[in-house]
Amino acid sequence: MRVATRYSHSIPKLVCPDGEDGLIISTENLNRIVNIDKEKMLVTVESGVTLMQLIDEAAKSGLALPYTPYWLGLTIGGLLGTGAHGSTLWADGSAIHDHVVQMRIVTPGSHEDGYATVRTLEDNGELDGEMMAAKVSLGVLGVISQVTLKLQPMFKRSVTFLTKNDSDLSDQVATFGRQHEFADMIWYPSQNRVVYRIDDRVSSNVSGNGLWDHPGFRATPSLALIALRLTEELQEATGDITGKCIGGKLTTDILINTAYGLTNNGLLFTGYPVIGYQNRLQASGGCLTGLIDAKITACRWDPRVNGLFFHQTTISIALSKAKDFIQDIQKLASIAAQSLCGLDIYNGILMRYVTGSNAYIGEQEDSLEFDITYYRSKDPKTPRLFEDVLEEIEQMAVFKYGGLPHWGKNRNVAFEGAIKEYKNAGEFLKVKEKYDPLGLFSSEWTDQVLGLRGGLTIVKEGCALEGLCVCSEDIHCAPEKGYLCRPGKVFQDARVCTLVQVSNQSSSKAEL
Numbered sequence: 001m002r003v004a005t006r007y008s009h010s011i012p013k014l015v016c017p018d019g020e021d022g023l024i025i026s027t028e029n030l031n032r033i034v035n036i037d038k039e040k041m042l043v044t045v046e047s048g049v050t051l052m053q054l055i056d057e058a059a060k061s062g063l064a065l066p067y068t069p070y071w072l073g074l075t076i077g078g079l080l081g082t083g084a085h086g087s088t089l090w091a092d093g094s095a096i097h098d099h100v101v102q103m104r105i106v107t108p109g110s111h112e113d114g115y116a117t118v119r120t121l122e123d124n125g126e127l128d129g130e131m132m133a134a135k136v137s138l139g140v141l142g143v144i145s146q147v148t149l150k151l152q153p154m155f156k157r158s159v160t161f162l163t164k165n166d167s168d169l170s171d172q173v174a175t176f177g178r179q180h181e182f183a184d185m186i187w188y189p190s191q192n193r194v195v196y197r198i199d200d201r202v203s204s205n206v207s208g209n210g211l212w213d214h215p216g217f218r219a220t221p222s223l224a225l226i227a228l229r230l231t232e233e234l235q236e237a238t239g240d241i242t243g244k245c246i247g248g249k250l251t252t253d254i255l256i257n258t259a260y261g262l263t264n265n266g267l268l269f270t271g272y273p274v275i276g277y278q279n280r281l282q283a284s285g286g287c288l289t290g291l292i293d294a295k296i297t298a299c300r301w302d303p304r305v306n307g308l309f310f311h312q313t314t315i316s317i318a319l320s321k322a323k324d325f326i327q328d329i330q331k332l333a334s335i336a337a338q339s340l341c342g343l344d345i346y347n348g349i350l351m352r353y354v355t356g357s358n359a360y361i362g363e364q365e366d367s368l369e370f371d372i373t374y375y376r377s378k379d380p381k382t383p384r385l386f387e388d389v390l391e392e393i394e395q396m397a398v399f400k401y402g403g404l405p406h407w408g409k410n411r412n413v414a415f416e417g418a419i420k421e422y423k424n425a426g427e428f429l430k431v432k433e434k435y436d437p438l439g440l441f442s443s444e445w446t447d448q449v450l451g452l453r454g455g456l457t458i459v460k461e462g463c464a465l466e467g468l469c470v471c472s473e474d475i476h477c478a479p480e481k482g483y484l485c486r487p488g489k490v491f492q493d494a495r496v497c498t499l500v501q502v503s504n505q506s507s508s509k510a511e512l
């Protein structure tokens with residue numbers, strides 16, 4: 001039995017029940033704003049309410065949620081399920097679950113009593129174990145039906161995107177997040193460029209009615225999505241890395257020149273800083289309200305269109321280690337020039353600050369999350385151009401730097417052993433045992449990522465290409481296409497699928 005939401009945005013198999021007789025409980029109609037208490041600045045919503053609904057309704061009462069994910073289409077139940085967040089190191093932190101004050105959850109109970117239990121959990125300043133488990137639960141405790149969140153009086157922000165060379169990025173990351181409340185960075189390692197989001201609260205007297213309508217979240221013509229995909233498939237098939245670099249640079253230039261969809265008044269971008277109300281700047285979701293016939297326009301990731309198809313590696317690295325991780329990526333990029341051009345087509349590496357949380361399986365300490373999106377072949381046995389470089393970055397993040405995978409993103413490899421990094425994972429499992437002793441809300445996948453059963457690594461032909469395993473033999477890559485299992489270039493302990501070309505004249509092998 002699993003809870004599914006209106007759109008189901010998570011990438012791993014979180015929503016899938018096992019077998020053929022599994023039950024899916026939808027929260028699509030659990031979509032009411034229950035109450036807004038202006039005086040106490042609290043909002044109570046049913047769990048299927050979207051972030052867009054919540055932000056809009058709160059704004060009507062002059063209230064705002066300070067830190068949220070950037071995409072408006074997520075539901076409250078879903079984003080709590082995976083610990084979703086925005087970017088800050090300030091105040092109560094970047095994750096929505098750290099702003100929850102009350103939660104109602106329906107848990108199944110045991111066979112003996114035959115009844116489900118409705119529980120109301122509170123965060124009243126004292127650390128309540130059950131609340132700390134329910135804040136981020138992967139949906140294994142039962143169904144969250146209602147959530148009460150703490151809000152703030154509506155405020156204004158001032159946003160400037162500043163493009164700089166990335167030579168001192170590794171030194172900047174530790175301090176930048178403390179200097180600006182809503183700081184984040186978009187990094188284009190192949191272009192040695194980084195875009196800093198200089199973003200702070202300003203007095204409500206400062207004029208401005210800015211809006212953020214991120215182009216990546218706007219309704220896009222389905223034909224354009226198909227054309228983009230065909231272009232990338234052709235570039236992959238013909239090894240046209242130069243084409244990818246040109247396309248990536250063009251995409252980046254357009255985004256920078258159009259201020260990533262920021263406008264000063266809802267229509268035009270006339271220059272920085274863009275000043276506006278929190279509800280208009282904190283997140284975007286143009287394609288939620290655009291024309292919804294997928295034959296004409298769609299959200300870019302809509303599976304009904306034969307458009308974008310990608311992997312997403314999203315891993316948080318403790319702030320104290322972020323500097324070294326960035327330097328390792330820079331070393332890799334300098335050894336294999338052009339190897340990271342493919343990222344630019346998907347808007348580079350988004351780096352967001354995430355704060356340590358008391359949620360048992362929430363973020364463990366203040367960290368920097370690296371969000372990396374990249375081409376995925378429709379054929380699981382076809383490697384990507386520079387397959388090895390992104391595999392090495394993924395393994396470095398997880399195994400060298402002990403990074404934590406975002407529960408709602410990532411490939412199997414990123415979850416291998418991750419649960420051991422959560423010091424209170426045992427406490428989480430105790431609450432799970434109490435709330436759902438029969439494991440009715442658990443699935444093979446949730447058991448695997450929670451370390452309750454093996455099988456996260458699936459060893460078979462070509463398994464490393466899809467992130468199902470770390471290769472240990474050539475057959476886990478694509479030997480017939482020249483991709484063999486080799487050590488990493490910077491992280492020697494990594495094992496990655498590397499293109500090894502055999503030269504006819506000398507019969508020697510050269511690693512590309």
Ligand SMILES: Cc1cc2nc3c(=O)[nH]c(=O)nc-3n(C[C@H](O)[C@H](O)[C@H](O)COP(=O)(O)OP(=O)(O)OC[C@H]3O[C@@H](n4cnc5c(N)ncnc54)[C@H](O)[C@@H]3O)c2cc1C
Nearest residue numbers: 008009010047069070071075077078081084085139144408
């Ligand atoms: C375009 C896009 C942008 C994104 N942006 C961000 C971002 O800025 N920051 C970020 O952190 N993440 C982001 N994500 C990832 C996203 O936050 C997570 O995948 C999120 O969990 C998805 O929410 P959903 O409502 O679609 O839930 P689903 O993916 O449907 O569900 C997630 C989990 O929660 C469980 N669940 C859902 N509702 C309930 C309930 N009522 N009770 C109990 N369990 C429940 C489900 O069973 C499942 O295990 C983004 C994803 C996409 C596709």
